Amino acid sequence: MSMRRLILCAVIQMSLAGACSPSQPSGDGAAGDGSDVVADGEVPAGPIPTIEGFTPLEDHNPDPRVVEVDLEARSSEVELRPGVMTRVWAYEGRVPGPLIQARVGDRVIVHFKNSLLAPTIVHWHGLRITDQMDGSPRLMHPFLPGTTFRYEFVVPDPGTYWYHAHSDSTQQIERGLYAPLVVHERNPPRFDRERLFVLDDVRLGSDGQIGAFNTSGPDIGRGRTGNVLLVNGSSRAVAGSTQRGALERWRIINAANARTMYVRVRGGSALVIGTDGGLIPTPYEFHELEVAAGQRYDLAVRADAAGDDDGGAPVLELVNNVPVFRADGTVDEQLFSLAQLRYEGAVVSRIEYTAPRVTLPSIEPASATERTLLLSGANTDAGVQFTINGRTGVGHHGPPADGGMYEPDERFVQGQPVRITVSANVSPEHPFHLHGQFFQVVERDGFPVVDEPGLKDVVLVRGRGTVTVLTYFENPGRWMYHCHISEHGDLGMMGEWEVLPAMMR
Numbered sequence: 001m002s003m004r005r006l007i008l009c010a011v012i013q014m015s016l017a018g019a020c021s022p023s024q025p026s027g028d029g030a031a032g033d034g035s036d037v038v039a040d041g042e043v044p045a046g047p048i049p050t051i052e053g054f055t056p057l058e059d060h061n062p063d064p065r066v067v068e069v070d071l072e073a074r075s076s077e078v079e080l081r082p083g084v085m086t087r088v089w090a091y092e093g094r095v096p097g098p099l100i101q102a103r104v105g106d107r108v109i110v111h112f113k114n115s116l117l118a119p120t121i122v123h124w125h126g127l128r129i130t131d132q133m134d135g136s137p138r139l140m141h142p143f144l145p146g147t148t149f150r151y152e153f154v155v156p157d158p159g160t161y162w163y164h165a166h167s168d169s170t171q172q173i174e175r176g177l178y179a180p181l182v183v184h185e186r187n188p189p190r191f192d193r194e195r196l197f198v199l200d201d202v203r204l205g206s207d208g209q210i211g212a213f214n215t216s217g218p219d220i221g222r223g224r225t226g227n228v229l230l231v232n233g234s235s236r237a238v239a240g241s242t243q244r245g246a247l248e249r250w251r252i253i254n255a256a257n258a259r260t261m262y263v264r265v266r267g268g269s270a271l272v273i274g275t276d277g278g279l280i281p282t283p284y285e286f287h288e289l290e291v292a293a294g295q296r297y298d299l300a301v302r303a304d305a306a307g308d309d310d311g312g313a314p315v316l317e318l319v320n321n322v323p324v325f326r327a328d329g330t331v332d333e334q335l336f337s338l339a340q341l342r343y344e345g346a347v348v349s350r351i352e353y354t355a356p357r358v359t360l361p362s363i364e365p366a367s368a369t370e371r372t373l374l375l376s377g378a379n380t381d382a383g384v385q386f387t388i389n390g391r392t393g394v395g396h397h398g399p400p401a402d403g404g405m406y407e408p409d410e411r412f413v414q415g416q417p418v419r420i421t422v423s424a425n426v427s428p429e430h431p432f433h434l435h436g437q438f439f440q441v442v443e444r445d446g447f448p449v450v451d452e453p454g455l456k457d458v459v460l461v462r463g464r465g466t467v468t469v470l471t472y473f474e475n476p477g478r479w480m481y482h483c484h485i486s487e488h489g490d491l492g493m494m495g496e497w498e499v500l501p502a503m504m505r
C-alpha cells in the first residue's frame, strides 16, 4: 500500500520534484552538515534544539553531561477529548508522559516512583543501554506500589525513542504509561523548527472512560484498537503555524497497543531522514509512511506548498490514513488530521538538509548465522496462547519466585552477524521488537528489501509474511524480543536472547 521511493543521494533539495544533485560528494564535511562524527565530548555542543510544544522534564543536575530527573507514575485525569475528563495511569499525570531529552553520550539518571496501585516497571524503548537498566521484567521485578527505583544509564545513540510500562503492558500502555525520549545529536543538522508527534489510539466508552479489557476475541487476535486517535494526548489535531520556505524536523512515535499508522504530509514536501536507530544516510520520499506500533521516524518537512498569499493560503498538514477494508476486497481511505499548521509569512534563507555520513554495518556478511522464528498462537484450555517457535514466553511479571533466573532461548556472541527470519502464521500483523540492539531489514518474503533503509528495533511482519533482519548483536546482555502488539507479547509472543561480551569468545 505504501508507495515509497528510495532516493540515493546525500544532499536533498526539498523541491516537490524531489530532485537531487548526484554529483555532490557525500563526505565533503561542509559546516553544519549534521554529521555526528565527532567523538563524544570533543566539541562544546550548542543549545539543545527546542521541540515545539514540549517542555522537557526538569533536569536538576548542574553537570551539562548529566540529565537527572524525577519521574512518578500515578493515576490522574486528563482531557483526551475536548470537554471530557478520562481517568488514566500516567507519568507525571500526563499523556503522553513528559519528554526526557539528552545529548548522545550523556548520563541519564531517573528517580522513578511508583504511585500507582499496581506494580509497574519502565522500559526505555530502543536505547542500547545495559540490560540491568532496560526495565525487562524477565530480569527485574516490577516495582511495587509506593516504591522507588533509580535508573542510571549513558545514552549511546542519537535518535527518537520512547519509554513505556513493561508490566501488564496491554493495560498499562493503553491507560497512558508512555512518553517520548529524544537523544539529540551532538552536532545536529539545522532546522527552522522541530516538532514531535506521539501517536496513539484509545478506546473510550460513552462515559469517556477507558473501557474494559477483553481476554478473548478480536482484541486478542488483532490487538486492541481504539475508537479515538490521539496525537500528543489529544483527539484534536495539533494547531500551529509555519512559514513558507521553512525546513522542519518532525519526529513521529507510534505508541498504540496495536494499530499501525499510515501517515502523510500534505501542503509541503517530506523526506524520511531517520528511523528507530537515528538519522539515515539515504533519505527517501514517501506518499504514505507505514508506522507500526513501537516504530519511530524522523522527517525533514519543507513548507513549500504553492499557494496564493491572499486568503487561500494552504495548511501544512500531518494526516493519518485509517484504511477501511471492504468485503469486496477494495480499500477505502479515511484521512484524519493530526496537525494543521497555517502558513504565516515566509522565510528567505532556506536551510538545505544534508544527510549525515552514517556508515551502516554491512548487510552481506559472508559468515552470518541463520535463525528462524515462527510467530504463532492457538486456543488452549487456558485461553489464547501466543508462541514463538512453539514456546510461550514467560516472565512478564518478574523473574522466577525461587530467586533464580529464566534461561535465555539462545546465547550469541557480541559482534556476531545473525540473520533472523521472522514469519507469522496467525493474525493480520506483528511488529517484531528486539530490545537493546538495532537491526537492518534485508528481505521480505525472500526478496531483497531496498525501501526500508536504516537501523530499526521494530519491523512489521505481516500475517502470512516473512521478514529477514540482520543484527550484529552489538550490545551484550540479556534482551527480550517480542511482538509489540501488547496483547500478543503479554500472552506469550515473547522470548529472550543473551549476548555474551566479545572477550568471552
Ligand code: C2O
Binding pocket: 123, 125, 164, 166, 294, 433, 435, 480, 482, 484
Ligand atoms: Cu517497547 Cu519490550 O518494548
Ligand code: CU
Binding pocket: 427, 429, 430, 431, 483, 484, 485, 488, 489, 493
Ligand atoms: Cu503480534
